[in-house]
Amino acid sequence: MANIYDKSSLVLIPSGTKTSKIFSQKPTNGDGDFTFSRSTAATRVNASGNIEKETENLLLHSNSFSNTWTNASSTETSGQAGYDGTNNAWLLTSSLSGGRISQSVSVSGVQTFSVYLKAGSRNWGLLVSTGTSAYFDLNNGVVGSGGTAPIDANIESVGGGWYRCSISANGSNAEVRIYPALADNDVSGTGSIYMQDAQLEQGLVARDYIETTTTAIYGGITDNVPRLDYTDSSCPALLLEPQRTNTDPNGEYLANRPIVVNVSTTTNSIDSPEGVTNATLITNNTTSGQHQLTDNTFSVTSGTDYTISLFLKYRDAQYVRLQFGGTPFGSTNWQNFDVLNGTKGSKGGGISTADSSIEDYGNGWYRCSLTADATATGSNGAFQIRILENDNTSDIPSFAGSGLSTYAWGAQFEQGSYATSYIPTYGSSVSRVADYSVRSDMQDYVSADEGTWFMHFKDLFFDITGTGQGSINLVYTSGNQIEFIQRGNLQYKIAINNSTAVDYLDGEDKVAIAWSTSGLAIYINGESKYTNSSSVYANPYSVFELTRVDRRPRVDMKQILFFKTRLSNQELAALTTI
Numbered sequence: 001m002a003n004i005y006d007k008s009s010l011v012l013i014p015s016g017t018k019t020s021k022i023f024s025q026k027p028t029n030g031d032g033d034f035t036f037s038r039s040t041a042a043t044r045v046n047a048s049g050n051i052e053k054e055t056e057n058l059l060l061h062s063n064s065f066s067n068t069w070t071n072a073s074s075t076e077t078s079g080q081a082g083y084d085g086t087n088n089a090w091l092l093t094s095s096l097s098g099g100r101i102s103q104s105v106s107v108s109g110v111q112t113f114s115v116y117l118k119a120g121s122r123n124w125g126l127l128v129s130t131g132t133s134a135y136f137d138l139n140n141g142v143v144g145s146g147g148t149a150p151i152d153a154n155i156e157s158v159g160g161g162w163y164r165c166s167i168s169a170n171g172s173n174a175e176v177r178i179y180p181a182l183a184d185n186d187v188s189g190t191g192s193i194y195m196q197d198a199q200l201e202q203g204l205v206a207r208d209y210i211e212t213t214t215t216a217i218y219g220g221i222t223d224n225v226p227r228l229d230y231t232d233s234s235c236p237a238l239l240l241e242p243q244r245t246n247t248d249p250n251g252e253y254l255a256n257r258p259i260v261v262n263v264s265t266t267t268n269s270i271d272s273p274e275g276v277t278n279a280t281l282i283t284n285n286t287t288s289g290q291h292q293l294t295d296n297t298f299s300v301t302s303g304t305d306y307t308i309s310l311f312l313k314y315r316d317a318q319y320v321r322l323q324f325g326g327t328p329f330g331s332t333n334w335q336n337f338d339v340l341n342g343t344k345g346s347k348g349g350g351i352s353t354a355d356s357s358i359e360d361y362g363n364g365w366y367r368c369s370l371t372a373d374a375t376a377t378g379s380n381g382a383f384q385i386r387i388l389e390n391d392n393t394s395d396i397p398s399f400a401g402s403g404l405s406t407y408a409w410g411a412q413f414e415q416g417s418y419a420t421s422y423i424p425t426y427g428s429s430v431s432r433v434a435d436y437s438v439r440s441d442m443q444d445y446v447s448a449d450e451g452t453w454f455m456h457f458k459d460l461f462f463d464i465t466g467t468g469q470g471s472i473n474l475v476y477t478s479g480n481q482i483e484f485i486q487r488g489n490l491q492y493k494i495a496i497n498n499s500t501a502v503d504y505l506d507g508e509d510k511v512a513i514a515w516s517t518s519g520l521a522i523y524i525n526g527e528s529k530y531t532n533s534s535s536v537y538a539n540p541y542s543v544f545e546l547t548r549v550d551r552r553p554r555v556d557m558k559q560i561l562f563f564k565t566r567l568s569n570q571e572l573a574a575l576t577t578i
Contacts, residue, residue: 004571005561009445012560014238017226022238022437032445034546036226036437041218043422044227044239049362050275051410053424055220057210058107058200059176064213065090065101065195073099074180082196083116083162091120093192094180100126100187102177105200109427110151110253113176114166114206115198116158122191124181127153129200130169135184138163138193146185151204151253152268162194166206168268170253170427176200202426204252204268204278227421227435229556237458237556238437239421240546245431246423247298248308248383248413253426254280259294262287262401263387272409273311273365279409281315284387284401291387291401298381298413300328300374308383309369309412309419311361314339317387317404321397322356322370325382332395333372336388339406342366345391357419367410369419383413437546445562449538450516452563454575458508458556465543472541474511484513484522484530508558510576516566526577528569 005011011026012034024032041054061067065076073096082089092101113129119138126135126147134153135144141163143153151168158164180193197209210217221227228236250256252272255265262285269281284291300306312320318341323334332349335356342360344353351372359367374381387406389399410422423432442464446453453464455474465471473485512523515537522530546557567575 004567004575007563007565007567008561009564010560010562014226014228014236014557017228020224022226034437034439036435037224038433038435039223040431040433041220041222042225042227042432042435043424044221044229045231045361047230047234047236048275049230051273051361051422052221053274054218054222055207055210056201056216056218057212058105058202058216059103059198060212060214060216062199062210062212063088063090063197065092069101069103071099071101073097074101076101080194083118083158083160084196089116089118089194089196091192092178092180092195093120094187094190096190097188098179099190100177100179102175104175105173107173107200107202108171109202110168110170110204111173111200111202111426112166112168112204112206113198113200114164115178116162116196117165118160118162118194120180120192120194122180122182122193124183124186125165125193126177126179126181126187127165127167128175128177128179129167130171130173132167132169134165134167135181136163136165137184144184154206154268162196164206168204170256173200203424205276207276226437232458232556235558237558238546240435240437240555240557241420241432243431243434244414244416244420244423245429246412246414246425247429248295248411249425249428250295251411251423251425252278252409254282254293254385254408254411257293257295259292259296261294262289262291263293265293270313270407271363273361273363274409279311279313279407281405282385282387282408283405284317284389284403286401286403288400289398290396291399293385294325294382295413296326296380296382298326298383299379300377300381302328302374302377304374304415305371305417306374306381307369307371307412307414307416307419309367309410310385310408311365311367311410311422312337312339313364313366313407315405315407317389317406319345319388319391320368320406320408321384321386321388321392322368323384323386324370324372325384326378326380328374328376328378328381329372330375333370334395335368335370336391337366337368338391339366339368346393348393348395367419371417383411385411434547439544440542442544442562443540443542445564446541447564448540450564450566451541452512452514452561452565452567452572454510454512454559454561454563455557456508456510456559463543463545463547464541465545471543472537474513508578510578512567512572512576514566514572518566521566521569521572523569523572523576526573528573
């Protein structure tokens with residue numbers, strides 16, 4: 001095998017990336033690197049097994065409280081000993097009752113404001129954000145009872161008398177404020193506290209701090225960052241997906257759904273698949289009737305597939321149902337999920353086995369999804385989450401609850417016949433555009449009339465655009481077949497395996513395509529699938545694109561190799577053997 005790799009002209013084993021770039025392993029001088037683009041944020045499963053999102057700090061001068069910030073009856077003194085061993089902390093001193101420092105912002109939706117605080121001459125601090133507030137006891141490390149109803153308030157000791165204090169809220173935010181406080185619910189008089197490293201971000205919890213100066217800063221899986229995804233193994237694959245929109249505005253703040261019937265919710269109850277404490281506990285009450293969380297505001301089009309998905313973890317309710325409702329769907333498209341054993345339960349309506357899935361995301365979490373076809377056009381399509389007492393088979397289950405509950409996180413409602421990677425939402429719909437990568441100089445890596453193209457992947461769509469005769473595609477057909485298509489003047493098409501379906505959605509596959517003036521050979525997983533003696537494919541191909549059309553769930557690209565020669569059939573078999 002080693003001597004086969006030695007023959008290669010370009011090797012891409014996705015393991016190293018930076019913004020807008022995927023590094024090749026051969027050549028090593030950067031000439032083989034691929035450009036990459038995706039003009040929105042996205043998510044991936046990282047090497048720790050957690051879902052990784054875009055990170056952000058929307059404040060300006062996040063630790064320079066003499067810039068951008070406005071003081072009112074207060075002074076700010078820099079150079080104080082900080083929580084992190086530096087002298088980057090500040091002393092905030094109130095000279096009159098209600099003295100404070102603030103920054104104007106313009107943020108809407110679910111958001112969290114955080115800052116590190118330490119007691120000075122005063123033992124309390126007050127944070128205000130999105131019209132809500134919370135008091136923090138900096139002597140005992142607890143949240144006070146004063147304030148005005150945030151979603152959540154949290155205080156976490158970081159040592160040395162320092163605490164990270166945070167407040168989460170939902171709505172339009174015009175200003176964040178920090179006050180020294182005399183006591184719980186009391187900002188009268190004068191006095192001081194220490195402060196350092198303020199952050200404002202979308203979401204229900206405070207994540208790792210990001211320093212800012214004159215602009216907001218974004219990190220993580222942000223615009224144009226390739227996604228090395230570890231969903232299936234300890235080795236990453238390059239994740240490529242089509243454009244999708246999560247139209248569920250409350251993907252993480254599940255308590256904010258328009259219809260809540262006979263259930264209670266506890267926000268920020270347990271660590272989610274993201275690895276932070278932002279999952280919701282949903283509990284049945286003991287009232288007889290339906291038990292559900294529902295959003296019935298989704299606009300759908302007749303004859304179009306839609307998929308709902310949700311991450312679930314067992315607490316003591318073994319069965320949870322995802323269900324489509326409203327006039328466009330009716331009330332009989334549902335699937336029960338056994339979140340104790342990670343299996344499907346009963347289903348109803350026109351739902352087939354292939355219309356639902358349950359995927360293990362580790363640590364007891366499962367992503368459950370359901371697909372249905374809208375039979376009418378309307379704006380009242382419903383996504384229902386029902387907590388069940390058993391594997392109930394009624395279309396509209398009604399019962400007396402016994403206090404059973406489940407953990408949930410990451411709701412998604414998207415147009416399409418399958419669930420794509422999670423798209424976070426914090427109050428409005430969010431789109432993730434398609435991933436795209438390209439090389440425009442493939443003539444340097446294949447010869448004018450011969451070459452070999454090898455791929456190790458799960459699901460795909462790729463192009464090489466050539467000169468003269470046209471281009472070649474490797475693509476799925478609607479029948480789960482792989483087709484190798486030479487397009488252009490000749491419009492010549494081959495269905496691999498002679499029209500026998502090659503369905504490899506449940507496993508990895510290796511495909512090699514070799515061409516020359518003597519003909520074409522295609523090998524899949526060590527076996528010859530197609531040969532011919534036509535010279536039609538002997539073209540000087542020049543452009544190679546990695547992208548994704550909305551035909552199958554995703555591309556997990558593990559390896560790509562190009563050769564300037566047409567490898568022998570024996571080499572093709574060895575190269576593609578799983």
